[in-house]
Amino acid sequence: MVQEVRTEKGEEDPYSNALAQLASVAQVIEIDPVYYEMLKTPRREIAVYLHMKMTDGSVKSFVGYRIQHNNARGPYKGGLRYHPMVSLSETRALAMLMTWKTALIDVPFGGAKGGITVDPAQLDEDELEELTRKYVDSIYYNIGPEVDVPAPDVGTNPQVMAWIMNEYSKMKGYNVPAVVTGKPVELGGSLGRKEATGRGVAIVAREALRAIRGRDIKGAKVAVQGFGNVGSNTVRFLMEMGAKVVAISDIGGGRYFPDGVPVSFEKLYSDFLASGTVGKLPYGTPIGNEELLESEVDVLVPAALENQITEANAHKIRAGIVVEGANGPTTPFADRVLERNGIVVIPDILANSGGVLVSYFEWVQNLEREQWELEEVNSKLEARMVKAFKDVHKMAQEKGVSHRLAALTLSVDRVVKAMKLSGWH
Ligand SMILES: NC(=O)C1=CN([C@@H]2O[C@H](COP(=O)(O)OP(=O)(O)OC[C@H]3O[C@@H](n4cnc5c(N)ncnc54)[C@H](O)[C@@H]3O)[C@@H](O)[C@H]2O)C=CC1
Numbered sequence: 001m002v003q004e005v006r007t008e009k010g011e012e013d014p015y016s017n018a019l020a021q022l023a024s025v026a027q028v029i030e031i032d033p034v035y036y037e038m039l040k041t042p043r044r045e046i047a048v049y050l051h052m053k054m055t056d057g058s059v060k061s062f063v064g065y066r067i068q069h070n071n072a073r074g075p076y077k078g079g080l081r082y083h084p085m086v087s088l089s090e091t092r093a094l095a096m097l098m099t100w101k102t103a104l105i106d107v108p109f110g111g112a113k114g115g116i117t118v119d120p121a122q123l124d125e126d127e128l129e130e131l132t133r134k135y136v137d138s139i140y141y142n143i144g145p146e147v148d149v150p151a152p153d154v155g156t157n158p159q160v161m162a163w164i165m166n167e168y169s170k171m172k173g174y175n176v177p178a179v180v181t182g183k184p185v186e187l188g189g190s191l192g193r194k195e196a197t198g199r200g201v202a203i204v205a206r207e208a209l210r211a212i213r214g215r216d217i218k219g220a221k222v223a224v225q226g227f228g229n230v231g232s233n234t235v236r237f238l239m240e241m242g243a244k245v246v247a248i249s250d251i252g253g254g255r256y257f258p259d260g261v262p263v264s265f266e267k268l269y270s271d272f273l274a275s276g277t278v279g280k281l282p283y284g285t286p287i288g289n290e291e292l293l294e295s296e297v298d299v300l301v302p303a304a305l306e307n308q309i310t311e312a313n314a315h316k317i318r319a320g321i322v323v324e325g326a327n328g329p330t331t332p333f334a335d336r337v338l339e340r341n342g343i344v345v346i347p348d349i350l351a352n353s354g355g356v357l358v359s360y361f362e363w364v365q366n367l368e369r370e371q372w373e374l375e376e377v378n379s380k381l382e383a384r385m386v387k388a389f390k391d392v393h394k395m396a397q398e399k400g401v402s403h404r405l406a407a408l409t410l411s412v413d414r415v416v417k418a419m420k421l422s423g424w425h
């Protein structure tokens with residue numbers, strides 16, 4: 001028993017929830033106690049303090065993390081988050097989720113996550129670049145194409161990835177595109193990576209609705225919370241599939257469209273950019289975040305942050321299925337309530353794995369100095385997402401367990417096998 005690992009208490013502590021998920025797997029398959037103990041904690045935790053001279057001459061300090069959970073199946077892999085609520089517990093939990101996600105979608109990576117506790121909207125472009133470069137300088141010895149490969153997450157984007165690549169490459173003395181994924185295409189990023197997570201969420205929603213409810217995605221009513229990279233692309237591909245997107249939201253508010261979004265996705269997105277938030281779109285009726293989550297739809301996609309479906313609102317959810325675009329949007333308590341109410345949850349590690357899958361494609365392209373056509377990326381993404389869904393669905397049916405437990409069980413089993421074969425003990 002590792003005594004120093006303490007977690008905050010409460011339903012919404014991300015690391016406690018990640019540990020609870022791991023414990024649930026141990027009820028389904030036998031996990032050698034040595035490996036179970038190893039999986040409960042990350043292999044390495046890095047905390048760095050970044051001191052910055054701001055544009056106005058003041059000095060500010062920020063804390064950044066890189067948590068490396070497991071690398072039995074390959075280099076550590078996972079996104080980098082810039083958000084004021086970034087914490088050690090959250091980053092630990094997200095790193096563990098990445099280990100399960102890479103195993104489930106079966107790419108040769110382990111799991112990691114990084115973050116800086118900062119509101120990027122409060123920094124100007126120069127400050128953001130400087131902060132990113134300082135972070136890279138501080139974790140330089142612990143990242144690299146064969147070591148740990150960061151990628152975008154909440155509050156970061158291809159530009160931030162470009163700075164990471166450049167700072168790392170400067171220190172190496174030569175160009176190292178494979179140190180990071182989600183880069184701009186001009187710098188070796190993969191075609192299709194930016195849209196990949198949302199595309200994958202839409203594919204999994206389509207498959208799940210068909211397999212579980214016997215319904216076609218065409219005409220199905222959908223609500224999507226969050227309109228960033230994942231949320232907006234999920235809306236885009238669901239609209240392309242003919243779904244009726246009746247509610248969308250972001251941090252600035254939401255909009256309800258009883259008959260579906262009344263304009264094309266391109267128009268919706270340009271109106272969103274012009275108004276700066278979904279809450280100020282010139283059409284649709286205003287809808288609150290809670291109301292959106294509780295709307296009566298075939299598919300609900302939480303695609304913002306953790307802990308959106310909790311003890312407080314789980315009993316009010318009226319969706320047919322919940323497809324987790326975000327990481328950790330449903331607490332374990334809420335999971336049980338939804339299951340009892342017959343609402344199927346398609347878990348994060350399956351639903352949003354399209355992002356890391358195309359990150360893997362990007363890494364391969366970088367190592368081989370190749371650029372794949374968009375069609376090749378998208379058709380590989382489609383095939384792998386459909387297969388992953390089918391594997392999880394089959395396991396859920398055979399074992400009579402939730403899709404989350406089936407997905408976690410498949411993943412943990414693969415990671416434990418890799419640890420065992422490598423002789424970890
Ligand atoms: N970017 C990626 O490729 C991947 C992201 N994810 C997960 O998807 C989720 C979203 O990530 P991104 O779209 O990349 O981040 P983002 O920073 O691009 O967008 C986040 C969105 O959530 C909204 N939001 C924040 N708080 C909200 C609230 N209380 N109510 C409604 N909306 C709120 C923001 O306004 C924004 O629209 C996160 O959980 C992330 O870890 C998972 C897999 C890959």
Ligand SMILES: O=C(O)CCC(=O)C(=O)O
Pocket residue numbers: 077078079080101149150151152153181182327352353355356357359
């Ligand atoms: O693309 C990646 O490497 C990881 C993206 C990520 O952070 C996630 O899937 O949660």
